[in-house]
Amino acid sequence: MQWFEFPDAPASAAALAATVAQRLSAALARDGRAVLAVSGGKSPVPFFHALRSQPLDWSRVLITLVDERFVPPDHPDSNAALVREHLLQDAAAAARFLPLVGDARDDVTELAAANAAYQQPTVAVLGMGEDGHTASLFPGADALADGLDMARSLPLLAVQPLTAPHLRFSMSKAALLACDSLILSIQGAGKRQVFDQAAQGINDSLPISHFLLQTECPLDVYWTA
Ligand SMILES: O=C1O[C@H](COP(=O)(O)O)[C@@H](O)[C@H](O)[C@H]1O
Numbered sequence: 685m686q687w688f689e690f691p692d693a694p695a696s697a698a699a700l701a702a703t704v705a706q707r708l709s710a711a712l713a714r715d716g717r718a719v720l721a722v723s724g725g726k727s728p729v730p731f732f733h734a735l736r737s738q739p740l741d742w743s744r745v746l747i748t749l750v751d752e753r754f755v756p757p758d759h760p761d762s763n764a765a766l767v768r769e770h771l772l773q774d775a776a777a778a779a780r781f782l783p784l785v786g787d788a789r790d791d792v793t794e795l796a797a798a799n800a801a802y803q804q805p806t807v808a809v810l811g812m813g814e815d816g817h818t819a820s821l822f823p824g825a826d827a828l829a830d831g832l833d834m835a836r837s838l839p840l841l842a843v844q845p846l847t848a849p850h851l852r853f854s855m856s857k858a859a860l861l862a863c864d865s866l867i868l869s870i871q872g873a874g875k876r877q878v879f880d881q882a883a884q885g886i887n888d889s890l891p892i893s894h895f896l897l898q899t900e901c902p903l904d905v906y907w908t909a
Pocket of ligand 1: 725751812
């Protein structure tokens with residue numbers, strides 16, 4: 685795990701955007717295409733603003749989500765709506781977007797469709813909640829063990845959080861660790877405390893620990909107070 689510390693959120697967002705753009709660019713040169721998976725929530729907005737004007741051949745980049753709430757695409761809690769409003773703008777408007785949820789009417793059919801359409805990301809940018817969840821791998825959820833099972837073959841699963849609204853679709857641990865690289869972006873003293881606790885040992889009540897304490901996929905942590 686590599687640790688990067690920044691004086692404020694704009695500095696962290698700018699550095700994160702430059703790193704992600706450089707990794708996408710390397711994938712474009714190597715493979716002719718690149719896939720970026722981003723997190724939702726509230727904190728990624730400055731990063732999206734910094735990333736969307738990076739000079740890249742965005743027409744060969746596919747953007748998808750690490751996780752999504754099972755809500756229609758115009759719902760205020762939709763991660764796809766967040767990406768459309770804040771990331772798929774400026775130069776990045778040329779990127780293709782692969783949402784995880786359709787019209788949010790039938791979770792079984794839509795999860796099957798999302799798994800069928802899934803594209804393995806080159807880079808995934810993770811967030812973390814103060815309860816230690818990452819993607820939508822929530823502590824205490826019935827589906828957590830399945831989501832953390834490295835033998836699981838389907839990349840996406842449905843998770844019903846006990847402490848947060850909406851059924852979620854989430855990338856599994858196995859799918860996330862199959863990315864070329866992972867970046868965790870966090871800020872604030874509360875999240876730092878959770879991070880420090882999770883870094884001490886694998887602990888299912890802090891699912892993020894499964895990503896900090898692994899050797900399958902390189903992880904960079906972007907931290908700002
Ligand atoms: O519910 C979610 O929360 C986490 C953390 O969000 P943040 O706004 O506190 O950074 C996020 O990473 C995840 O994608 C989202 O669906």
